[in-house]
Amino acid sequence: MSQSQTMFARRSLDQLCSVPDEIIDVYVVERHIWADGGSPEAKKKRRAEIKTVRDFLINPVRALLEEVLRQLAAPYDPANRASAIGQGWWIQAEFGSDKSHLLSFLGALALGDPAAWEQVRALETAAGKGKRDSIYTFYENGIARKSSGNSRGIFVAVKTLVGQGGGTIGLSDTGRKLTEYVLDAVADQFYAENGRAISLYPVEVLADRFEKHDFERYHRDLARFLKDPAFFDEEEQEDVDKFLRDLRDTRNPTVRRDCGSRLWRFYREYLKTTPHIALEAEDVLEHAVRTLLAEGYEGLLLILDEVSLFMKNRTDDQRVEDEKTLVVLSNRLAKVACLPVWTVCSAQQALESRMGVKNIIAHDRLKEFPLLQDERGFYDIVLARARQVTEPGALAPYFEDYRQGFTWPDSVGQARFTQFFPFFPPAIDVVRAVSYTLTTLRSSVHFMHQTLKTQCKVKSNELITLWQMFDDVVNYEEDPSGTTEGLAAIRSKFPEEWRAYETARRTVGRATKGRLKVYASRCEKILKTLLLYHIARMEPNGLSVEQIMNSVMEWRDHKEGQQADREDNLGHYEVLCEELARELPQIRQVGKNFVFNPVGGGVDVRELFQRARGLAETHDVQQRQAWEHLLGLNGWTIDTPLLKIDLTRDARSLFRAIAPSEQQVIDVEWHGRQVKGTVYMRDLLDVAARGQSLPPINTPDTDHDFAVFISNKPCLDRVPDLLRRARDPRVLFWSPAPLAPAEKDRLLDFTAYRRLIADYRDKDTEESREVVQWVANRLRDEIGTIVKLVTDSYARGRIAATDHSEMSFAAVGELPAILTPLVGQVLDAVYESKALAFTAPAPFTDAEAIKVINGVVKTGDIPRGTKPNQYTNAAENYGYALGIMKKDGTRQLNTKGCVFVEALDKWIDAQIAAGNESIGMDSLCKNFTGIGGAGGKNYGLSRRMLDVYLLCLVREGKLRVTLSGKGAGALPHLDYTNIADVTVNAALLNSMARVERLEAPAGWPVLAPYAAVLLQNDGLKALQRDTEIQKAVAALLQFRDAERPQADDLARRLDDLLADVGQPNPIAETLAAWKQFLAAPVEAAHAIPHLLNALDTAFGYRAYADNESKATEVDDLATRRQTILKAAAFLRHERDIRAAHYYSRLKVTKSGVLGELRSRLDLLGRALGRVAELLDSEAKLQAQLLDPLEDVRKTYRTRFLQAYDEVTGRCEGARGAIEGLPGSPPFRAVELVAGIETLGKQDVAALRQAVLDCRAGLFVSRLDRDGVERALRERPEPDGCPLHVDQAGALVAAAEEAQQRARGSSSRR
């Protein structure tokens, strides 16, 4: 809804707001508490400054005011220390936060001036405060009473402390004490109110006392003192009467103080006595307060401004004194002495106390009260000071109009809209943030006040937003209250930003077309908005279009009715912002946001651009270079010390790999197969004009199947000529169409951009950064259309081939994508191989061809159970399409019906028939790749496809391919015999040199029966196919290789065993022949005859000699093979056979416990004598030898272990008894007796040795019982255990005898 359509038009701001003519920026307590700037008259009559009260906003500091005023208003009872009304406050806030105004307000109210309080009542009523909530209640209930009647009211003394002190360098006592400043303030104010002096200083008190009590006594002495040259020089001397006149002059406090000082000297120096007058700060200040009370005042309100700054540069001693003064005032006097003294200190900083902060800042001392902690307080203060909305009911039209055009009113709601009226809330935040950069609150108020005043003056009916305050903000400068920070206006503090802004503004101003010209003013406002946000360090990621729209707050049709709704406006601002970002390097787009970019200031880039473009229009070379640049566009990175940027933002030309006159091999997919070709970019116009030849495809050498020639200049009318000269149906020509006028314009723009970049990219200056950035900004939006002019001109161009004079195409995507259908169209019309249609997911490539060879061609099949791998997968994917496998479930190589294999086979036959023993690969390639092949056909196979088909014939045993070159390695050729063993790779395929026919292997029918025996596979006799035969031969060779070491081992072990058991080797001859056969040399290339010859040589056959197999020989070979197998079985019992031999030789007595074994042991010996029988039959071996052996071994083991246990037990017992004798009582008795000389000395050592020697001959075994049991499996008499079962009894008896002998030896002595 537009303004004109609203029922109520917006009334101008001056009708809705009252704006003070001026606002007091800096409050000075000395001048803003009392009326008329603190005039003597006002002070005398205690008249408050009404403006101070009126301009003050109570709400943000209501809590403090209530607290202070409550204390001031409270009734004073000197006896009631529990409810002392005195108090101190430490009000801390930053510079400009209205501390001084607050102090002035408090001071003004404390005066009790009814007019001031009436103003308070009005303010509170206007703020909607009821009687109980209003601070006016403190006046009614206390302060009024204290300020009327006989009461003289609260005494208000103030002092701004900054600027005090200075003094002489080097003197420690320079600067006065805080107590003295307080006394001065009190004295001055008292004099101002009463017109007479008051005695506060000790010297003044002394003066009073002198007059009252000592005058008579010391009058003459004083007169002499004042004239005494010992104390005063001539100028200082004075008459006592003059002195007394001055002393009694109460109109001039300082004169009395000077006189008091002289009196003090008189007492101290002349009378040599010290006056009994309190000198301590507490006493002095208490005296001052009590004096004021005595004068009829209700108490002392002491206001000290800028205390922290004052204390900042005090000496340590001074600070301690100052702090003591504060404690005295706020605690000693107010709380302890229960005096009505209120001390209000304001400070910018926290107290840094020498005494300890807690000693000063506390509830019962100075109560800390920080200001402006609440955001709402800030808004309330600045808004209230800047304006008063006089017609709150008339704001609705504003809300309605602005909510139609912009989004923020709805976002914040009508209440907040009204609260901030007529300001845009975020604008205050920005101004505030900027203010903090410069000063603080004070400047925010100033900006808002000034702007609103101006808007009211011009009767504006628009809300106030950021750009309207711009001029005030950028020019503002202020010094904070005594801080030493270097602050300056925006233009001097942010020179770079300001310069950038100025440059951007000039650029907008000089625009000659487009939106920058039409909406220049609005663009400038956007610029201002972004600048201030930048300086305020707010929204570092930039402002969205919506934010910018809300901030600028002008309708699209601002001057034409303001009918645009928010959508219209949003679109309008979006376009403006984008154009600004494009045209001005100082505005940068970050995602969807826009941010101020502080660059530039020294150069007019647009002018440079226009100049460069003008030059480009007449400069064909520059245009051509620009065109070629576009053709080859592949990023455009500028990398300088100042800047690194990709100007084209990843824009790429589709011809980037070949422009302006290069070429590139590309792959395109044709019928599921990858075909290669070269794409050239050339100046075909020139080629045609000069009649130059073009490079041929030459498929046999290059394996390429097509060529595309793209002209870098339009040459549409020369294409037929070029086609005629190409004489290859697979060649395509592509000419672009000439540029349209609009495209030419864009090319000229780009030419100019190139010129600018060329001129500035290598300069290491801010100016160059600006230029490059500007070009980057322009290209950011234009590069798409600029690059498109290349695509468009080629899209309008012509592509033609010999058989296709006008091919339709779509210039979409990259070059291979465009060319693929065209190449396919051409090849379909030419190649036989179009019949090969690959349907696998991935195209058939050279690499896949190699995999197919490894997967199925070289092996002939994919055996069942083969784990899938890349080779078998390739075979499955492409083998069927290639026609070398059939979908019959066998997964075998099967070339039957494959036209290309058959054509190849047939052509090779023809070549052989023509007398060529072998055919070169180059000849094969010429006939089966590309065009002009065998039989006049254009087979169009790739080289690798040809390799596949050739190796199929190799695998089938029809061909042998000779190899040459490094890829072959040591392999001389490939044929059916070895192809399965090699891993085919590109190098090997490339080393294929010639092809020759291969005959079927000879001699196999002779060898087959022998091979069947050896491999125990009768099926071998029926093999007919070359590949199968070769496989059998290979198996035979592998058999020999595997059996050879086994045969050697078998013969050695059998010889050893039979030698151990003392028997001859009955198959020694057979074994020797077998070994000879296996060791006979056989060449793989001629395996069959060599194998036959080996049979003849080893076994005495005549298979090779007669070239025929004989049944007898085959049977003999079978027998020999069986003998070998039986020998192997015999040796599996090698250990038991040896054990049988040892047991058979065991001698046992017939009457002994082993007598029962005797016959069975003989049987074992006899069985071993029949070793030939045992070798021939494993059953006999088991029955005749191994089973009896086990029977014997079992019985023998039982007996042996019984004997072992008995003998070893008894012998160990005897050994223990013998070794225990030397320690026995009898033996010790012998030792005692032996020591008696008279009884004859005995050799006890010899006796001990004799006893121990009796152990000799006792049975000892090195094997324990388990070891003996294990050893008995091998032989009856284990090594390490010399026990014979039949001798066990004798060994036991020997042990008993040895034990007896040892006892006897000891007892005889």
Add this chain to the structure above:
Amino acid sequence: VKLSGHEINSQLRQKLEMPTGRHLYGILGTYERLESYVRTIFPEARGHGGERLPGPINLNRALLERIPDNDLKDLVQAEARRPETIRKRLTDEIDALLAEMLEVKSFVALEQVELVFAYDLELSSLRIRAVNQKHILLLLPGERSGDRITLFHEASAASHRTLPANLIPENHLWELLG
């Protein structure tokens, strides 16, 4: 900051454009430089409206001229006997002088300020008066030494004085370049 006289003029003009805040400025230099500046360069200084700035006031002389002869005679006679009285009187006179001058003009430059420091007068009135579009410029014989401003640095050490810290903000205080 050490600046040439013209640079100081330029800075001063920028400061004078500020409509709000505190406006006490100072220029430091030797007597010779200050004299040269006042004589040749300061006359070229302009206010924010381009108007010529009023010439500096000799504060010593102005103070003495304000005091009636009889009072002055009494003060001179009493100087040795009533130092606090003299100091108080001079302080009051300075405050009154500033009030009167600033009532007439918004800019006052003060030179020859020796009396202020000779009597160790309080300088708070300068700060109190230089607010709300009332500007005071002090031409001070002195130099910056570290954080301290030493006044009358060309005189003997006994005569040196310090400028109270925080009285003049850092960016409102310039030192004349030699």
